[in-house]
Amino acid sequence: MNDESCADFLDRIVYLLDNELDAGEIREVKLHLDECAPCLERYDVQRTIKTIVARSCHEAAPDDLRQRVIVQLRQISVQISDS
Numbered sequence: 376m377n378d379e380s381c382a383d384f385l386d387r388i389v390y391l392l393d394n395e396l397d398a399g400e401i402r403e404v405k406l407h408l409d410e411c412a413p414c415l416e417r418y419d420v421q422r423t424i425k426t427i428v429a430r431s432c433h434e435a436a437p438d439d440l441r442q443r444v445i446v447q448l449r450q451i452s453v454q455i456s457d458s
């Protein structure tokens with residue numbers, strides 16, 4: 376696993392969720408997600424955040440919910456940098 380490419384993929388994961396990638400890039404990112412558990416986990420977290428944001432698009436996300444998501448994100452980052 377190559378940290379530099381994972382940092383690169385993190386941006387593309389966000390773009391993927393925003394549907395801003397072309398078909399070739401989508402395939403590349405999905406291939407990487409298949410092989411890279413930390414990136415897959417980040418993808419799941421990003422997707423969860425997007426779902427929460429989409430659900431509450433007419434009202435602000437409750438503060439405690441937002442805090443929990445942030446805490447979860449930090450924990451995952453710690454796990455990734457420890458491994």
Ligand SMILES: [Zn+2]
Nearest residue numbers: 381384411414
């Ligand atoms: Zn990765």
